Structures are given as C-alpha cells and as structure tokens.
Amino acid sequence: MTTDLFAALREGLPAHVLVTDADIAASYARDMAGLCEAGTPALVVLAETTEHVRHVMRVATRLRVPVVPQGARTGLSGGANAVDGCIVLSLVRMNRILSVDPVDRIAVVEPGVVNADLSKATAEHGLVYPPDPSSWETCTIGGNIGTGAGGLCCVKYGVTAEYVLGLEVVLADGEVLRTGRRTPKGVAGYDLTRLFVGAEGTLGVVTQATLALRPTPPPALVTVAQFASTTAAGVAVARIMAAGHTPSLMELMDGTTVRAVNAMSNMGLPDETAALLLVGLDTPEPAAELAAIEAICTEAGAFEAFTAEDAEDSAMFMQARRLALPALERLGTSLIDDVAVPRSRLGELLDGVAAIAERFETRIGVCAHAGDGNTHPIVVFDATDPAAVERAHAAFDAIMRLGLDLGGTITGEHGVGLLKREWLATELGPVGVRAHLSVKSAFDPLGILNPGKVI
Ligand SMILES: Cc1cc2nc3c(=O)[nH]c(=O)nc-3n(C[C@H](O)[C@H](O)[C@H](O)COP(=O)(O)OP(=O)(O)OC[C@H]3O[C@@H](n4cnc5c(N)ncnc54)[C@H](O)[C@@H]3O)c2cc1C
Numbered sequence: 001m002t003t004d005l006f007a008a009l010r011e012g013l014p015a016h017v018l019v020t021d022a023d024i025a026a027s028y029a030r031d032m033a034g035l036c037e038a039g040t041p042a043l044v045v046l047a048e049t050t051e052h053v054r055h056v057m058r059v060a061t062r063l064r065v066p067v068v069p070q071g072a073r074t075g076l077s078g079g080a081n082a083v084d085g086c087i088v089l090s091l092v093r094m095n096r097i098l099s100v101d102p103v104d105r106i107a108v109v110e111p112g113v114v115n116a117d118l119s120k121a122t123a124e125h126g127l128v129y130p131p132d133p134s135s136w137e138t139c140t141i142g143g144n145i146g147t148g149a150g151g152l153c154c155v156k157y158g159v160t161a162e163y164v165l166g167l168e169v170v171l172a173d174g175e176v177l178r179t180g181r182r183t184p185k186g187v188a189g190y191d192l193t194r195l196f197v198g199a200e201g202t203l204g205v206v207t208q209a210t211l212a213l214r215p216t217p218p219p220a221l222v223t224v225a226q227f228a229s230t231t232a233a234g235v236a237v238a239r240i241m242a243a244g245h246t247p248s249l250m251e252l253m254d255g256t257t258v259r260a261v262n263a264m265s266n267m268g269l270p271d272e273t274a275a276l277l278l279v280g281l282d283t284p285e286p287a288a289e290l291a292a293i294e295a296i297c298t299e300a301g302a303f304e305a306f307t308a309e310d311a312e313d314s315a316m317f318m319q320a321r322r323l324a325l326p327a328l329e330r331l332g333t334s335l336i337d338d339v340a341v342p343r344s345r346l347g348e349l350l351d352g353v354a355a356i357a358e359r360f361e362t363r364i365g366v367c368a369h370a371g372d373g374n375t376h377p378i379v380v381f382d383a384t385d386p387a388a389v390e391r392a393h394a395a396f397d398a399i400m401r402l403g404l405d406l407g408g409t410i411t412g413e414h415g416v417g418l419l420k421r422e423w424l425a426t427e428l429g430p431v432g433v434r435a436h437l438s439v440k441s442a443f444d445p446l447g448i449l450n451p452g453k454v455i
Contacts, residue, residue, distance in 0.1 A: 036078030071143030077417025111142025148198030234347025250371030340412030
C-alpha cells in the first residue's frame, strides 16, 4: 500500500473503515469462483455511507487507482476478485433497509442488505422480493444487482433486472447519479437503471436501490419426478410449459448431483435416479394442476412422480436443490458453467453436456433452473493432474460453444467476470463489443472501475 493512497483516503474516511493489514486485506482478494486469478489489494475500505464511497472514488480518480466493488463475494465468475494494488470497496456494512412501502410496493435499501434479510423484513407487510438465488442467505442486493442474479422462483416472477426500479450510483469521479423511479411506469430518458444491472461493478458503485415488491404468494407445493435420462426430463419441462402451466419453480438435478447432495447432507433423495425434476406451484389450490403435471412427467418417461405431502416437505426438496453447488464442489476442483438456452432446447443441451463429459473423459454434474433453460454443468476434476485440468477446460469451453449453437448465452445469471471474459466477444460479435467499449469509456474513462472484468 502506498503512503499517498492511505493518506488521501484518511482525509475523508474514519480509521475504522480502512483495512490495511496485508493478511486481512488479502482475505478479500476473491469471490467463490475457483481457478480465477486474483491480485493483491492495496487495502480494503468497508464503506458505511455513500459519502465514504464518493471519497474513495474521488481519491481513486485522482491517483488513478483501480477500485473493485464487493458484496458478500459469493460470486461465481471472479467478478469481485481484486487486481494488484486496487482498493477493495466492500459494501457489506451499508446494510440498512431504509423503507418498505406497502402501498407503492417498493423497498429502498442499501447495497449490503442480504437478500434473505430483505425477504424477512418485507414479509411482515405481506410482500416479497422475488429474485432468490440459492445463495440468498448470504449474498447481497448490491451483488445481485451487479450480476443481474436469478434464482429458483424466477421462472414465474422474473430476475433481478425486473425488480430494480431505481438506483443511486456513485460514478468513477465520485459524482452521484440517480436513475429510475419509484413508480411502476416511467420512460423518461435512456434506461440507465437496467444498464447498471449486470454491469459487475464496471460502470459505477451502487449505493442505494429502489426495488419492486410483490404480494407474498402461498408457499409452493412441489411435485418430484424421477427420470431414467436427462433427455426425458428435458422433454417433461417442454411439455409442462407447452401445456400452459406456470410453475413457481422448475429445478433439475442430474444423478451425479443427487448423489453428491445425499453424500453431503443425508437427505435421502433417490440415489438411483438419472434426473430429478422439481416442479412447484404457489397457487392457493395447486393439487389438481400438480396431478396434471405428474401425468405429463409420467408420459414423458418418469418412472416415479409424486407430490410432496405439504409445504414443509416441499421446502426440504428445495433445500436439497440449494445444496447442489456446494455438494458438487466437494467432489474435486470445479469449473461452474452457467449456460442458458431457450427452454425448448433444454433437452438438447442436457444431451450435449453428457456427450461432452464422455468425449473429454471428465465428470460433469448438472443442476439447472430448468424452467428458465439455465443450466449449471459443473465440471469436477483433479487439479493435481495436468491432463485432467486440460480436459476440464476443454469440456467447459465446449459447453459454452454448445449453448451458443443452441441459440443461448454463455451466462444466464452468474455474469462474465473473469471466468468467461474470453467468450464474451464470441457471443456479442464485433459491433456488440464496440458498443460495450463505448459505454464503458463513457462511464469510466480512466478504466479504474473493476478493470479486467466483463469487457
Ligand atoms: C452456493 C451458491 C449458490 C448460488 N446460486 C445462485 C443462483 O441461484 N442464482 C444466481 O444468480 N447466482 C447464484 N450464485 C452466485 C452469487 O451468489 C450471485 O452472483 C450473487 O448475486 C453475488 O452476490 P454477492 O453479494 O456475493 O456479490 P459479489 O460476489 O461480492 O459481487 C458480484 C459482482 O457484483 C459487483 N458488485 C457487488 N456489489 C456492488 C455494488 N454495490 N455496486 C456495483 N457493483 C457491485 C462486484 O464487483 C462483482 O462484479 C450462487 C453462489 C453460491 C456460492
């Protein structure tokens, strides 16, 4: 850490928000994406107010120091990883829910609010903030906005971008930009709010968000269907949607994932399955519709389909699904893909991933937000074996190629970060890249905001 940087920051920040101890600062170096490079931060600022953030950005602009915004660091693309000599700007202490308005159905929050805490706070008003990443008990709203996070119930209620009405953003030079509105409607000017959703901290630092809420639906009742192949499960997903059902969740775990979850948690999921499909409905009387969904699953080839006894039983299955990622990560070093395809192509993607696993002789467990066509093929390998590492990377790349060929995207919800940066140009094309670079330089002409990420 340079003395100049520290002295300049101290001019506008209290000592207790600065972490200068090299070992502690280093513990903020990375998010949860394995194998992504991470630099050594000069120091960490644990901002408590918008003024703190403004001061950091003014100093960073003056001294040309990179700034890496961070939430809870549960990201899976390296988007929150430090670069050498940067200021890590952690927003976790800005964690106040400023207001919940049941008439306007909005909440105004600081970025460090944990997703699940917001849901708890709005529940007493009979309202919910729907986007619910599996990491909801730890990840922050700022990080959710940074990545444009999805989640389990997004198949019915939509993703983060659909709930962010307005933002307060500190720009690279320390100026404060207010975007958006508190109203359901509003079309004044360009939609800058959406621009910041999914920008991964490369365009500005979100310091406040106005979020839309919805009335809390009844807890979901879940139908569980087991298939002898992922292909058949993909067919069931397509038929359920084509039949006009509107599940509040539709999640898939392949056999490898199911066994990993059982090994980690003793949840007693059916071990012999090739694919487990969970379909939930949160309507007041879901029984008849779930029976129809069970029948569709059976016709599509499910060898077992049943509906959980009650909401509590259903929640147990959802908890098992939430454990998929950590359970697979225990099996070895992992590369987590996030390919999303139109749901009509889901079966082809699942087949293709199985073929890729075979071709590259590598283990791939798949869990998916199946109703959104958003899959997480997780390539698990032995990092001490160079040949296995090479095969894993080749498989990881082949999955993204396949996703694009099927009309999909390289990332449905985790973001580009560092992990998929080399693939972005392939998806965007040269004109798309040029437009992205123009936007980046308009908001961050010195290139100090989360450099090396996304574009
Ligand atoms: C077990 C597990 C399950 C997961 N399940 C899901 C899932 O279902 N759906 C899903 O979408 N993701 C999921 N994730 C990934 C991750 O939780 C999300 O990407 C989440 O949105 C990251 O939030 P965070 O607070 O940890 O942000 P971080 O990881 O700290 O940051 C994420 C990005 O946002 C930027 N950022 C953070 N705060 C701000 C801010 N205030 N202003 C501007 N930029 C900011 C960072 O620079 C970085 O680029 C999962 C992760 C784990 C570990």
